[in-house]
Amino acid sequence: MKYTHPAPDPVVAPVRGSDLQFPVHRIYCVGRNYVEHAKEMGFSGREAPFFFLKPADALVVVPTGTIGSIPYPSLTQNLHHEIELVVAIGRGGRHIRAAQAHEHIFGYAVGLDMTRRDLQNEMKKQGRPWCIGKAFDHSAPMGPITPAKQVADIEQAGIYLTVNGQDRQRSQISKLIWNVAETIEHLSSAWDLQPGDLIFTGTPEGVAAVVAGDLMEGGIDGLGALEVRVS
Ligand code: MN
16 A cells, blocks of 8 residues: 555554553544533533544543643633543444443543633634534543453442642542433434444533643542643
């Protein structure tokens, strides 16, 4: 095969406790999937889940025991953290029923849906796409993927984020408006899910700004911690 320019390296995420790498296909994200976060964004009630995407190469993989680094992005004065449970799809499918969704899950990870909130809000106001607020370079730091069979009960796990050691976000996965299985049902009715797809499932309340130099530490019970510095 002759290419016009060198083909990009595949985007991969390490699998915890093994030497396997998980090749990433797409990054789907769920909007406003915890009641208290929906409220802090000015919404209430259970709306149908909605989705946006980040490019796969926005992923910043942070191996266990290391501190990742993301540059403070351009154009924003209000970079927000959103700690999220990430679901890694191992088997694709379309029109997957919630009752069968677990058969399609390879594993779980801790992720950050970094957001240029000022730009996202401006796009919302103008009815324009969120890409510039959500889908920028380095906007998706993520820890290693823990295989689902090694996770006791993800729906009962706690989720937290601290910044410089101070609590910012603390909740439970059980508070998801649309749980993991329901999210897969909805998402797979709109797109054919593929092995390698990642789903950022939404963030609990407490989203706020970080500045250059801040150290974010997030975690989910059973999945370990994710440490990322803004540089
Ligand atoms: Mn989010």
